[in-house]
Amino acid sequence: IQKARLIEKIAELLMARKLPLLEDIRDESAEDVRVVLVPKSRSVDPGILMESLFKLTELESRFPLNMNVLSRGKIPNVLSLKGVLKEWLEHRREVLIRRSRHRLGEIERRLEILAGYLIAYLNIDEVIRIIREEDEPKQVMMARWSLTDNQAEAILNMRLRALRKLEEFEIRKEFDGLTIEKKQIEALLASDARQWSTIKWEVSSIREKFGPETELGKRRTQFADAPEHDLTDIAHAMIEREPVTVVVSEKGWLRAMKGHLTDHSLLTFKEGDSLKLAFHAQTTDKVLVFTTGGKFYTIGADRLPGGRGHGxxxxxxxxxxxxxxxxxxxxxxxxxxxxxxxHDGNGFIVPEEEVVANTRKGK
Incomplete structure (x- = not known):
């Protein structure tokens, strides 16, 4: 999350009066990040203030995880977390095999060249004579010592300063080392157990480098239990508390007039409509509407249309x-x-909390 964008977003919410518990935000960052939140008053609960910021800003981001993947790169499938981890391990094994085969090919090509060099060193005088006297030295050497095209080409491209005893020693050393590595790779490719053992070692190496105790891998943030706050308190914290007068017309039109009105005679309605009832509330209140169908509907007072029109x-x-x-x-x-x-005289008593509806369909 970009600090500048976060501060800009919070400032926009302040201007829109959607953070009534927050007075101001200041950026006091120097070498480290330091953003100061100024509450409206000392009585503001820091936990509720932060929860309101989490809900309205990018301080907290939630996203669904739909693991719809191409299994083995070909088959569309929805996998569980365990399935994804198994696919990842299979992918690591495939990478290991392909990498090993690629390396094996490089070794075989290099061993071919080194074998040609060794033949040249064993017959250095004859090689020099052929190069100096023959018109087609490459073909002659290939026929004389059963060299491959690559070996003969490498010998012809060899520099004179490479014709030293020390260089011959280095070539033999490299040849022996690559021969051992070739056998190891061939054994790895032939054994599933060796492959999984190598993958285990690779994963352990990654953990040693990027584990939670290392400088690169340590967490920049900490895990903690989510604070427990009343959802109603959090909802109220995101609403500017203001007095309103809720107006309901005979034809079912609703609106919220600013302030607590005492004179309802000045209210206007559409033609053929009139006042049914009006009552005082706060924008943080819930308004319960009871209908002839026996249902209760719950509407936040802050969600009611303003009083400029007819609602x-x-x-x-x-x-x-x-x-x-x-x-x-x-x-x-x-x-x-x-x-x-x-209407038929039957009735019952119900706690008001039980008739509060959380959906548009009522209760």
Whole structure:
């Protein structure tokens, strides 16, 4: 996450009044990163303030992990975490085999050249004579010592200063070393057990270099248990607390007027519509709407349309059936109990907390 972008985002939220617990943000970074968050007051809970920032900014990012992959590079498949790890190990084995075969090819080509050099050193005088006197020295050497084209070409390209006893010793040393390495690679390619043992060693080497205790691998951040906060408190923390007057019309239009109005005679409505009820609330409150269908709908007061127009029909805000009408609406009080009575005289008492709906479909 880019520090400048984060500060810019928080500043935008402050301007939009979506972080009511935060007064200001300052960048006091020097060599280290230092971003200062200034709360509105000393009474602000730091945990709730940070939770609101986590929810609204890139300080916390969540993303789904859908492991839909090409298994073995060919077969589309959705794998579990265990399956992905197994595929990775199989990939490491394939890389090991391909790398070993490539190295084996390089060794065989080099051994071919070195074998030609050794033949040249054993017959150095004859090689010099052929090069000086023959018109086609390459073909003559190939016929004389059964050399390959690559060997003969390498001998012809050999520099005179390489014709030293010390150079012959180095060639023999390299030849013997590559011969041993060739046998080791051939044994590796012929044994599954050796391959998995090599992969284990490679993974262990990576851990030694990038493990959590190393300078390169140590975590820059720490794991910790998520703080436990009331979700309601967090939701309220992201809403600017302001007084509003909720207005409900006879035809089911809702709006929230700024402030606590006492004179409702100045309210205007669409033609043929009129005031059904109005009550005071805060933008952090939940408004419960009870309908003739026996359902409760829950609407955040901050989500109600403003009071400049006539508001919006409730059916735009919640999924209320067309044959239902609003019976009443009020501010939610979690400690209160409600008495519900039907037209035929049956009724019951229900805790108000149990009628709060978290979806548009109501409860």
């Amino acid at each position: 919006e029909p409730i059916r735009i805000i919640v999924d209320m059936d067309n044959d239902q009408d609003i019976v009443t609406a009020f501010v939610h009080d979690p400690k209160r109990k409600l008495l519900l009575v039907s």
